[in-house]
Amino acid sequence: MKRTVAIVALTSCLCFAQAPRKATTPPPAASSAGNPTTLKAAEDLWKAGEFESANNLFKALVAAYPGNADYRVRWGQLFAERFAPGEAVKLYQEALEIDPKNALAYLYTADVLAAEFNPKAAEAADKALEIDPKLYHAYEIKARMALEDDNHKKAAEEADAALKIEPTALGAIAIHTALDLLADRESEWAPKLNNRAKGFELIAHLLVLNRRYEEGIVWYRKAIAAEPTLWTSHAQLGVNLMRLGREAEARVELEVSYDAHYRDAATVNTLKLMDTYKDYETFTTPTTILKLHKKEAAALRPYFESELLRAMAVFEKKYEFKLTKPVQLEVYPNHEDFAVRTMGLPGLGALGVTFNDVVAMDSPSGRTPGEFHWAGTLWHELSHVYMLTLTNYRVPRWFTEGVAVHEESATNADWGDRMTPNIVAAIRDKKLLPVAQIDRGFVHPSYPGQVIVSYYQAGRICDYIAQRWGEKKLLDIAKQFAKNRPTVEVLREQLGMEPEAFDKDFLAEVDKETATTVKNFELFTKSLGELNKMAREATPNTEEIIKKGRELEAIYPDYVEAGTPYVVVAQVCMKKGDKACALTEYEKYSRQGGRDSAPIFELSKLLDEAGRKKEAAAALERLLYISPLDQQLHPKLAELSLATGDAPKAVREYTVQLALKPIDMAGSYYNLARALNAQGQKDKAREEAFNALEAAPDFRPAQKLLLELSGEGPKP
Structure with a gap:
């Protein structure tokens, strides 16, 4: 299926494309002057899936009745449903500025924040309950958050609080069912769901958050069976099938949602990602x-x-x-x-x-x-x-x-x-x-x-x-x-x-x-800046820098980020011509897990110059696990490997160098031929020597190697 839309940002977006909509929470009664007729028209358009038109009417209502907080709350719900939670929260906050006692504004703020795993959702839910203790959905939000924190006892207590207010509260029943499923208990709560799709969907979501993906998929399928047009479940079923590598099944569900104009970020971006798998x-x-x-x-x-x-x-x-x-x-x-x-x-x-x-x-x-x-x-x-x-x-x-x-x-x-x-x-x-x-x-x-x-x-x-x-x-x-x-x-x-x-x-x-480290953290932070400033001076005091740098190393040995004392001291040591000192510092940097390639290249070079070629190669091997696409890494490691008698590693490194499409293709083919020859693979070495000559017919080293491999030239 062709999709020309761009990848949806991982933040909020607003999509008012048409799609049929099930009724959601009923609109609140107007808190001040308003226009019930226009409000009903907006609600009807929303229910019919005419989201753009509904949005325009809500916009007009808010403009005409700026003191009506409830219109902002209801408009915010439209934004929340149509994938723009950030805009929704803004409207809820505007409503609270107008009416600080608007419980629904707090409740829906909590709902949005909870979906984003923001701990402030609990504060908003508590505020809603403080204003209106009958808002049982606030307890459901807190129960869901407790379950996400793996606090099953608190989750059950919050769900019970919701059920005390509303015995049929779907979210609370679903949470109790999920708690039983997560505990591998037969659930007495599941029958009380009464085939309500949204309850099945919440259970699936909670199972997925607990990494029970296969079980979550089963419950998303139940939700769809109960309500075939529940596009949110189709989308999440697709996403979770995709997570488990079942791409064909995932695409079917995601495209069902997409074609029904349910185009949240997860649906659109997952489809776009799947399109790149070719x-x-x-x-x-x-x-x-x-x-x-x-x-x-x-x-x-x-x-x-x-x-x-x-x-x-x-x-x-x-x-x-x-x-x-x-x-x-x-x-x-x-x-x-x-x-x-x-x-x-x-x-x-x-x-x-x-x-x-x-x-x-x-x-x-x-x-x-x-x-x-x-x-x-x-x-x-x-x-x-x-x-x-x-x-x-x-x-x-x-x-x-x-x-x-x-x-x-x-x-x-x-x-x-x-x-x-x-x-x-x-x-x-x-x-x-x-x-x-x-x-x-x-x-x-x-x-x-x-x-x-x-x-x-x-x-x-x-x-x-x-x-x-x-x-x-x-x-x-x-x-x-x-x-x-x-x-x-x-x-x-x-x-x-x-x-x-x-x-x-x-x-x-x-x-x-x-x-x-903890006791001297502030001192370290201040002194690190001073150390780096001293090192940048035109005529640095090298002895003082080395002394101060090593003091900082002792305070915070794990610090290998920007401006690390290990590298500062090593560079100063090199400036004063003390390679042994620099080598010691670079070794400490590498041993502590430093990952900047420049110091590690310097370490390898110094080890090589000191005749410690195997250690020089080992230093570069560390970079394979950090920056394996660095073009200068592979030929250097390959040469050290040849020098230490590790021809197979040299072959691997020169092969990778060729895969990275270096500027000097002829030289790279020639070097691979040398490594293959050292490994005893003369036929393959001959092939690579020919490749070198195809890239550069007058390349003398390749010509010489080819003669040697053919037995017509002097032995190397």
Whole structure:
């Protein structure tokens, strides 16, 4: 199906295309002077799917009756329904300026914010209830938020509060049903849904948020069976089928929604993304499916495929578990394409996402060079595949994320993310959450950066458990979560202590490890700027810079971001001609997980000059996991590989260099021929030598190599 619309932004948009509409919440009574006839006309147009005309009438009503807050509230609901939540909230806020006691304005604000996983939704819901205690939907919103935080007790209490006001409250019944399903209990609530499609849809949504995608799909199908024109369910069914790699089925559902003029961001963008799949190549093994964009497939495949297989072998042994289906890995060179895969889901990292046995992630080309470690992301996401499958999708969010962060650096210590400044600030300000509440930090962050802090905390908890009780204890805990047991119960049994005691011990360990950094954080921040300013002076005081830089390294060893003392000191050492000093600093930078390619190239060069060629090659190998599309990387690594007798690696690197279409194609073919010759593949070496001469007929080194390979020239 042809779609000429552009990709919808991942924020709000307004689409007033025609589509039949089921009745929603009835309009409120006018709070001041108004025009009931025009209001009814707007409502009728809205119900008939004439959204543009309805919008125009609401606009006219608000202009004619600027003191009528209810008109703004109702107009806001139209915007909320037609994919413009930001505009809706603006209208609700305008209504509250007119009428601070407008309970519905608070209620619908809460509804929009809750859909965006904004914790302020609870405040708005409470305000609505304060004004009108009968607004049971506010309790339903709070129940949904509690369930999203994995607080099942509170979710049930809030749902009960709604049912006390309205015994048939659909949202509350659906939440109770979802709680039973998530606990693997036969539900006494399900029959009370009375085949109401919106209830089925909410259950599906809550199952999906708990990573129970297959079950969510079943409930979306139930919603559609109950109400075939429920386009929201068609759209979400399509999105979730797409998440699981069932593209043909997904397209059918998404196009049904699209053709019915239900064109929210998820529907439109997912269809647009699927239209680009013709530009991808698929590579399969008995256990893997790898999808790479054609423009970079040849360059990335050697690394992604081998790392995928290596990680699976490690996890299969470590988790004592073998997957029964191939893992599908999708690698997106356009970050916005990857972002489509994560729309509507809270608490996800910005680099990768896992849906059962399907992993989607950014390509190195989709990010600024050095911004992320693609292999660490791959191991992180693949850990989810094993952990979710092993526990039958019953594992709490904090634990699967914690284990995944732990796995990033369990095999290679320099892979994992460092303790960034916002994490230091959170530790200093005592913002780490109790272990039983960490899910809240992922789903409803209460301050900027809390999602990243939650990843750090969950990962450090798993590190701490492995250090204190042994690596296998993580697997023991996972097996208990597979029985659908709550965090408090599992930790109490497996660690032999109450969660509160665990929190105390864990936080004491964190404080001990980070004490120097946290205590001197403000000093570090101030001194770092001074250090970099000193280094930029025309005649810098090198000894003072080296002294000050090393003091800062001792305060905050994990800091490898812009202006890091390791690089500042290394560069000063080079200026004064002290290569040994520079080498030491660059080694520390690399060991701490620094990802900027320039310092690592310098490290490799200095190691090579010092005669430490294998270490020089190893330094460049780190860059393969960070910036594998860097054209200068591959020939340098290839030459070091040849120098250390690793011809197969040299062949791989020169092959990748050719895939990147270098300017000097003849020289690249020639170098590949040299590597193949060193590996003993003389026939293939001869082919590449011919390729070099086709690119540049007078290229003497290729001519000479061809003669040698033919036995007509001197041996090299």
